[in-house]
Amino acid sequence: xxxxxxxxxxxxxxxxxxxxxxxxxxxxxxxxxxxxxxxxxxxxxxxxxxxxxxxxxxxxxxxxxxxxxxxxxxxxxxxxxxxxxxxxxxxxxxxxxxxxxxxxxxxxxxxxxxxxxxxxxxxxxxxxxxxxxxxxxxxxxxxxxxxxxxxxxxxxxxxxxxxxxxxxxxxxxxxxxxxxxxxxxxxxxxxxxxxxxxxxxxxxxxxxxxxxxxxxxxxxxxxxxxxxxxxxxxxxxxxxxxxxxxxxxxxxxxx
Amino acid sequence: xxxxxxxxxxxxxxxxxxxxxxxxxxxxxxxxxxxxxxxxxxxxxxxxxxxxxxxxxxxxxxxxxxxxxxxxxxxxxxxxxxxxxxxxxxxxxxxxxxxxxxxxxxxxxxxxxxxxxxxxxxxxxxxxxxxxxxxxxxxxxxxxxxxxxxxxxxxxxxxxxxxxxxxxxxxxxxxxxxxxxxxxxxxxxxxxxxxxxxxxxxxx
Numbered sequence: 129x130x131x132x133x134x135x136x137x138x139x140x141x142x143x144x145x146x147x148x149x150x151x152x153x154x155x156x157x158x159x160x161x162x163x164x165x166x167x168x169x170x171x172x173x174x175x176x177x178x179x180x181x182x183x184x185x186x187x188x189x190x191x192x193x194x195x196x197x198x199x200x201x202x203x204x205x206x207x208x209x210x211x212x213x214x215x216x217x218x219x220x221x222x223x224x225x226x227x228x229x230x231x232x233x234x235x236x237x238x239x240x241x242x243x244x245x246x247x248x249x250x251x252x253x254x255x256x257x258x259x260x261x262x263x264x265x266x267x268x269x270x271x272x273x274x275x276x277x278x279x280x281x282x283x284x285x286x287x288x289x290x291x292x293x294x295x296x297x298x299x300x301x302x303x304x305x306x307x308x309x310x311x312x313x314x315x316x317x318x319x320x321x322x323x324x325x326x327x328x329x330x331x332x333x334x335x336x337x338x339x340x341x342x343x344x345x346x347x348x349x350x351x352x353x354x355x356x357x358x359x360x361x362x363x364x365x366x367x368x369x370x371x372x373x374x375x376x377x378x379x380x381x382x383x
Numbered sequence: 384x385x386x387x388x389x390x391x392x393x394x395x396x397x398x399x400x401x402x403x404x405x406x407x408x409x410x411x412x413x414x415x416x417x418x419x420x421x422x423x424x425x426x427x428x429x430x431x432x433x434x435x436x437x438x439x440x441x442x443x444x445x446x447x448x449x450x451x452x453x454x455x456x457x458x459x460x461x462x463x464x465x466x467x468x469x470x471x472x473x474x475x476x477x478x479x480x481x482x483x484x485x486x487x488x489x490x491x492x493x494x495x496x497x498x499x500x501x502x503x504x505x506x507x508x509x510x511x512x513x514x515x516x517x518x519x520x521x522x523x524x525x526x527x528x529x530x531x532x533x534x535x536x537x538x539x540x541x542x543x544x545x546x547x548x549x550x551x552x553x554x555x556x557x558x559x560x561x562x563x564x565x566x567x568x569x570x571x572x573x574x575x576x577x578x579x580x581x582x583x584x585x586x587x
Contacts (some may be wrong), residue, residue, distance in 0.1 A: 131507045171574045224396030326501045
């Protein structure tokens, strides 16, 4: 049986855990350490933690908090937010994380990805691409919390990232973030058609069925935010994760 | 004391975090003196094969490790690249390995796999236990571990194979030869399964 990684994504504003809708209106969820402890108990495959305002607020990664989280994460832990240099990346790995997630530097300093990939291995460098459709449904990539548009076509951007040496593509649909509409399947298909990199699909998941759809259309792993921090569309806060039996029955066995 | 060998190639902090969780004191060291007095050794490792071997040489650890492991029979657990280095050589580079276990490290053979399977194998996966071992106590064929690797071990002697795993085809996911153990996966990032394996290693 082939397993596919199912990855909770926690978004932070510095030390606070928040959840957005379409990258806007951050709602306070709680304490990240507490959430990670619960995800440990639920034996999640991996966690991604993104400080979504670090770059905008010109903050460095909050090393103290990240170290504290890493001390509680007994699954692979990827961190993103506020990363601008090789020395920061080195420092992050020494704290006990497995992967760094980069977003803003994809737009202005791709050589950092190349250097980091050569030193730490491509498998530890995740390129996070935020994508929004324009009025005509055409995809554009964005960076820095969805606030800055990349002014050339998405597929060219993806190819450049692949050439730079990143090991994984984290594709986040801004339009579907927090909406429970399911993944943007067309987006996954387009990206998968132009890259050999593994794609982690994110944005819009509301069920295990959505995971299957994403993987059938080219994703190598699936990620979600709201789905794992809320009880459902009524939005009671509840850190949760599918049971192994459900994943086996509804997901792995159908791939 | 359990010593985690620090040769600048691997995420040693995660291993120490997990050991701390299961109540085991460990030191991280690249000093020959400290390694010589260790009761157990963990050889971690992430990165390129040649980089790993060169670093071990530059840290001046090869001779001391050979003595500890081959003469004194101190239990050693290699993790990921640390497991691969136990063998003779790797498709990844040109450096010779430690040569303690008669095996080569080969690249995943994509011609032998479904086209939709990506390399590196980056995923949780199950193990199939091939022989009775104290390292596998309390674990079974449904135990799952986290893997990240593009190369895998290939043993010359069937008896050295501890577990195999399926990814495209069946490959060797851990080895055991006398006091020498190597796991391709990351027990330090594999929840209770990894905790169990590390606890087992401590008891050996």
